[in-house]
Amino acid sequence: MSAGSARHRVRSMLADHCRLSGLEGKPGLARVLEELVGGIVWSASVQLTNAARRGCQDRRRLAKAVKRMSDHLGDKRVDHHRWLQTLWAYQGSFVGELDLIAVDATELAKPYARHMEFQCLVRDASGKAKAGGQDEPLVPGYWVLGAYHWQERGRILSPLLLAPYSQTLPEFKSENDCWQAAFYDLARATGGRGVWVIDRGADRPEVFKTLLLCQKRWIVRLRDDRPLLGPDGSLRSAGVWAEEALLTRPERGRGVTLAVKLPLDGGRVSETLYLVVTTYRLGEKREPLMLLTRGLVGHHVGTRQIRRMYARRWRAEDAKRFFGQLWHVERFLTRSYVALERMLGCVTCAGGFLADLQRQSPDLAAELEREGVLYTHQKDKVPCYRMARGIQALALRCDPPSLLQNA
Numbered sequence: 001m002s003a004g005s006a007r008h009r010v011r012s013m014l015a016d017h018c019r020l021s022g023l024e025g026k027p028g029l030a031r032v033l034e035e036l037v038g039g040i041v042w043s044a045s046v047q048l049t050n051a052a053r054r055g056c057q058d059r060r061r062l063a064k065a066v067k068r069m070s071d072h073l074g075d076k077r078v079d080h081h082r083w084l085q086t087l088w089a090y091q092g093s094f095v096g097e098l099d100l101i102a103v104d105a106t107e108l109a110k111p112y113a114r115h116m117e118f119q120c121l122v123r124d125a126s127g128k129a130k131a132g133g134q135d136e137p138l139v140p141g142y143w144v145l146g147a148y149h150w151q152e153r154g155r156i157l158s159p160l161l162l163a164p165y166s167q168t169l170p171e172f173k174s175e176n177d178c179w180q181a182a183f184y185d186l187a188r189a190t191g192g193r194g195v196w197v198i199d200r201g202a203d204r205p206e207v208f209k210t211l212l213l214c215q216k217r218w219i220v221r222l223r224d225d226r227p228l229l230g231p232d233g234s235l236r237s238a239g240v241w242a243e244e245a246l247l248t249r250p251e252r253g254r255g256v257t258l259a260v261k262l263p264l265d266g267g268r269v270s271e272t273l274y275l276v277v278t279t280y281r282l283g284e285k286r287e288p289l290m291l292l293t294r295g296l297v298g299h300h301v302g303t304r305q306i307r308r309m310y311a312r313r314w315r316a317e318d319a320k321r322f323f324g325q326l327w328h329v330e331r332f333l334t335r336s337y338v339a340l341e342r343m344l345g346c347v348t349c350a351g352g353f354l355a356d357l358q359r360q361s362p363d364l365a366a367e368l369e370r371e372g373v374l375y376t377h378q379k380d381k382v383p384c385y386r387m388a389r390g391i392q393a394l395a396l397r398c399d400p401p402s403l404l405q406n407a
Helices: 003-020 029-043 048-053 059-073 081-092 175-190 205-214 238-248 303-325 337-360 362-371 383-398
Strands: 100-109 120-123 138-151 156-165 195-198 218-221 227-229 235-237 255-260 273-282 287-294
Touching (some): 029 048, 029 059, 029 383, 048 059, 081 156, 156 303, 205 218, 218 303, 238 255, 287 303
Antiparallel strands (some): 120 138, 138 156, 273 287
């Protein structure tokens, strides 16, 4: 692979991706966002110094460029939500009817932060506490609800939405309210396509109410005590219905299904949903896996496919590990909360570019994977790991003065 030719192709495709995502390179905030997206892609870092270093190496000019970027990112007079809607809609346009969307919340821990706005307490899962035999400590930081698109064909993993929230925000009502707003944004971006896969953290009446209103197909893992209306109209817990289904329903694909309904406010009930219970047991308690599904059973999708879809929920963990280990998202140095929102939008845009690269130019993507040798011995690692390292190695070969040490 010619390094110069490959760099030119990557730069050209990145410019097209930014334009389609709503960044037209206009002066002001749009220019800063485009520079930060390029900095993330080429340097694998969210720090403004690394993004600014690509345009200037002189120390004085670099300091001015960093200040300019910081001022624009924290400018509250400019509305960035229209750009986020355009970005989400563009990346959501690639979601197929049965493509999987893993939804999960994570923490951005900032244990040494002192001047960042609206921080709350989150767990520090960096591993330092575990190494000392201690529980994960509570440190300052932020919560982020993420939605990650997984295309089985091509093994393409990309973020669709990264929505931060904090209990100390002036407009904060509840975590359920933040999740509901993010779910409506995600539904508008994807047009209702895709299958949302969520863990037991979404087993809440408020979340189920939103899912029933905004999304046609989803899979949620249930808690044992979730009240459900069974086929005979009686109200029992999900655990009791699971045991009855295992005793009375025919096994297919190492699981059984049972038609149930969710009780809603005001004595109302939901449409017919399906409880999928595995015939094998999980964990130390040896409990079956209980999944509540909508829009899948009876639509050319069986128990085996539902189990496999839920297993792909771990792609959310792959995406979070990718952002933490390769792009160092937790090292952001913005002080204002609005700058954090915009930085996470740039991370979403940069992740979508890697997916675009795999879809539009698979030959170049394969070359970049071979260039980035990270995790080649592990078959389960998704291609974006190696692609990100390959682009960084390409930048080091072609333009070393602009790269890159975490400042």
